[in-house]
Amino acid sequence: MTSQTTLSSEARENVKDEAFDVAPNWKLVWWRFKKHRLALVSAFVLFGIILIALFPDFFSIQDPNKSSARESFMPPQGISFFHDGSFQVHVKPLKGKRNPTTLKMEWGVDKKRILPLRFFTSGYEYEVFGLFKTDLHLFGIEKPSARNSFHLLGTDRLGRDQWSRLMHGTRVSLSIGLVAVGLSIFLGILLGGISGYYGGWPDLVIQRLIEILQSLPPIPIWMALTAALPRDWTVEQTYFAITLILSLLGWTTLGREVRGRFLSLREEDFVMAAKLSGCSQSRIIFRHMLPTFTSHIIATSTLAIPVMIINETFLSFLGLGLRPPAISWGVLLQEAQNLQSIALAPWLLLPGLAVIFTVLALNILGDGLRDAADPYS
Amino acid sequence: MLIYIIKRLLLLPFLLLIFSVIAFLLIQAPPGDFLTSYIAELAASGSSMERAQIDALRALYGLDQPMYLQYFKWMGRILTGDLGVSLDWQRPISELIGERMGLTLALGLGTFVFTWLIAIPIGIFSATRKYSFFDYFFTVFNYFGVATPTFMTALVLMWIAFKYYGVSVTGLFSAEYIDAPWSWDRVVDLLQHLWLPVVILGLDGTARLARVMRANLLDELKKPYMEMARAKGLSEWRLVMKYPVRLALNPLVSTIGWYLPLIFSGSVIVATVMNLPTIGPMLLRALISQDMFLAGTIILFYMMLAVVGTLISDILLAWLDPRIRLDEE
Amino acid sequence: MTNQPLLEVRDLQTVFELDEGTVKAVDGVSFDVYPGRVLGIVGESGCGKSVTIKSVLRLIEEPGRIANGAIRFRSKILGNSSAEMVDLVQLPAKSAQLRALRGNEIALIPQEPMAAFSPVHTIGNQLMEVIQLHQPVSNEEAKKIAVNRLKEVGVPNPEGAMDRYSWELSGGLRQRAMIGMALTCDPLLLIADEPTTAIDVTTQAQVLSLLRKLQQEHQTSIIFITHDLGVIAQLADDVVVMYLGKVMESGPVDQIFHNPQHPYTRALLRSIPTVHTKNRSRLPTISGSIPHPFQKRSGCPFVARCQEALPQQKCANQAPVLKAINEHQSVSCFLHQGGGNVS
């Protein structure tokens, strides 16, 4: 089929001709994206993850930093739905016994009691974006204590609740990905745009810079840079330093892409037509050139976020990135760094699943966006 | 072709210059000079250094001189083959790296070969049987492969091996061979240990590479020369292998340039988790203990690998693709 | 023409199953190709001429398929006697028989030689490949044949050209090399898919005169596809005029140009500017534009733009079929199907 019919074949299906004729670009993209079921599901999952990142305390069970030596290495507690044949959401409490020979705590289910699970219950108090205080939580048990404790994903060495820590780690890890990609986009569009739109010596310099940065081995450089961060920096300072370091090498791919787009767009007839109509340079850039590849930038960025997330996880896992008391997925996984810890408490690996599923969802979403991004190709 | 290679080679010193500057800047990156922090660390642990020894080190690295002189001093020593002494290990850096070089290369190259051997056939298979069961299967596999950090794979496999088989799959040698001299048995023992990290590192790369191969090949399968080749009467299998696979490989070859060094540097994490005696964990230890000249030298070594990798892929690409070869000449 | 046809296409229907329904790219096309004659298929974009020849070569791929019809070819290697014709539609798409035919008895000259040559294999490699695929010859012999072919199609320094890549040659030489490749096995039928569209007019003249010369020397049958009526007039013996997947009219070239019967053929001939056009005059035009291939339609595909459409919506509701109006010429139009001849 010829080029002018491919678009139609994609979009004409569900829509009346008239709607199609007057459909702006974003609608065509949406119609195409909608057909990618898996990407839709991913978008939905990510929405949930973003909610967690926005309100981690609401989803937590207890203060993520609250430690208790008596609750160290408790295994995950599953949620049960039926008790004595009737529907009741509850968890089974754990009972610890110290093994007389190894002196390790061994946890078993206390079959005598149940702990009913409450939704929208009150728990520890927290602040929402510094605006107001509340103690509302999505779920939890009533009056938690050492005897009546609920740890959905178990506890770590210091007896901290893994689930609550995971919720808080989500905020940090996801936002590092987003901020680092945001910085990369800024650098990439700025430098790539200058390079592609103006050409000449700035192009030459920027291109060489990109080439050199791309031939650097990223992981050792990141390791060296993060290792150079002063130990006495606050969590916030380290956080921003790490996003900066990650985006320092991360913008090059996007920069290249933006440059290529500008270069090819500069030669496009419709850009020349705009120029000849008397459009100003800024109008050409912002009305004609940028809109043609914003969807691509969105897709590429979506695919870049998981890379950043994994890199942060790597660095924190190695002890070079964020350090406690900061909580990120990498920091959580640091607890599971060697065989001994895993053998003792395999559930410490569970935050890894969060990494995998988030990255998976972002990749599928990114692919779906990329496929839908250009309805005119 | 020869002119092309020479042209590439002429660029080498230039790149090395830039990279050595970057490596040097990384050495200088931690606040304060490393000697001061080293002395502070020693003091904290109760031991101390002779005044004379400190002064000798200061003079050796030119720490009281301006930055650019320090750089020239460092470069001068590196060019004469003197990599200096690791403060942390109290041993010559060349010795430390030399010991681990062989195993690092073995792990890297093994992973590389494994990746290509697995990924290319998967890519071809998926592309030529688009939307078949296997295509979907590999797509799902690849998505998970890309999403799973290598250290997760390593940790999970180690845990499984420990829990169900009671073995601890760390290191590259069994206990009795760690310090043994090279022998046939030691090589066999090495291979018995090497395959697991190779598979772990390889799975990650395989997922990426197979996806790229599939996409490249799908692009090529749409090209008009395919129709022409069919119109000539070529059988499907023969024509796919001769034309599109050949062309789809070209962009992959250009990825060797960054993939090869990525394997070496990417193995840092897996090597740390699995406690492998390669350069990676040494870099981590050097960075944490602020043994900056060792760290800087290792980073320079990784950069050299990147340069060599790029060179290899450029040459391979020129050899494979006459368009590049003839255009550059 | 007392001669028996080399190729008989009967009621060919090739459809593409797309998400929004079935598109009949070729909808009941019939024509004959006679030995030693050139058949020109002319039509505008979307008329189905390319799909027609891809169907003949059996190169239609998913989501397309040949839904109906017969493509009977008088093959020397597949047929048992000279009177027997093989229906290519009946052969499995990936069968060895079809492969033995393609490049050997039926050869293709593609539209864009630049894209149809592999950029990473030499011209010689690609030429020798066809030769060795269909003839049991050694490398040296294959090379000799290839060099001879290149010489025959006027490639200067053919030995040198064997080691060159397609993108090192000029557009004209590339197309010559392509023609050389198509001729290597002395095909019975040559299919040329707009072979001069991508090249300049002086080069086009070279290629056309080369094709004409080779056709006369080898007595090869040719199907020549183009949208350029000038090229058709210069090269074809017989002409098929297509519009939206259907044959509007077919007949000897002189009849088509000097005694066109279908309103579309007539309008088309009137509306094209030629170098003989009167300067700065208004051309009679065909109103409207070619309908979208997804548009559902009954009746004659040309009806919306036809100035001679019959009253009472007959043309819009009923589809005319291709019928012979004399010994050579066939038309698909109701104007000629009540016996009444309108001219």
Add this chain to the structure above:
Amino acid sequence: MSVESTQSKLTANTPMPPERLLDVKQLKKYFPIRKGFFKSVVGQVRSVDGVTFHLNQGETLGLVGESGCGKTTTSRCLLRAINPTSGEIRYRQADGQLVDVTKLASDELRPLRREMQMIFQDPFASLNPRMNLLDLVGEPLLVNGVANRKERSDRVADLLRLVGLRPEYMRRFPHAFSGGQRQRIVIARALALNPRLVVADEPVSALDVSVQAQVLNLLLDLQEQLKLTYLFVAHDLSVVRHISDRVAVMYVGRIVEMSPTDELFLAPKHPYTAALLSAVPVADPRIRSKMQPLEGDVPSPSNPPSGCHFHPRCPFATELCRQQAPDLEEVQPNHFVACHRQAELSLLGVSEPT
């Protein structure tokens, strides 16, 4: 701005015949060939290499040549869509003042952009797919000061009607239209600011043959109605013959012949023109030309032959042709030829119109 520079831009002191709208002298555009790590210039593509021609008010000049001959580059230089390397492009503005387009700074070009417009070859590429017709056709109005939305949409409606499209289509996007309709949209946009000069770069070559005639007729009608001057760039000689008052033939960056249309087609004076004419396949099976085509290929403008660029393919070439490039001379009133041997040759054109 200094007095000297103003004078160099306003070249009113040198005379230009009153009927002339545009005078192009020795126009050159070289593109550098860059290679290597530092992108050093290793050669020049002489895309346009000393082109001289003029345009009279209200006429159509056809500029023909094969691909790579520099016709498109020439047309883009006229509008300063690209900056010429050297040469002079004198243009008579609506107020009668003469300006040299090549010397204007980019902000001085804006008033000129209203007077000169362009129609592109590919109607699919020259319309921004993300804008609807109102925005597309209305953009020149908007950026040139017609801020009132109502006023703009009225004008767009008028323009759409003018090119034969229904004003109700204003909210539609280009993807809703066929090639021919899109070319009408492009024409409507070009006419939005009431230009005097329209440069049409192969405006019908991407269209189906049954639609070509519609667009050609539209262009002829518009010219009559709006007193437009056209520079019509094309490779298709039939189309050029149909629409042009005069024709200029280009070969490898130079004009080889320029004359009134009928004269050029019936009695060409340059061997290349004659060869070009004989290469056009005649749409009549009864006139099967002998087709003795030119040998060889069009040379590359990065490495053109010495002397007359056509000499390697010219059956009449002499030693002089190999060494010295002929000048474009007026050999008959209004008939310019660049050939050393034009006086001795008698070349065959096409037959009279039927």
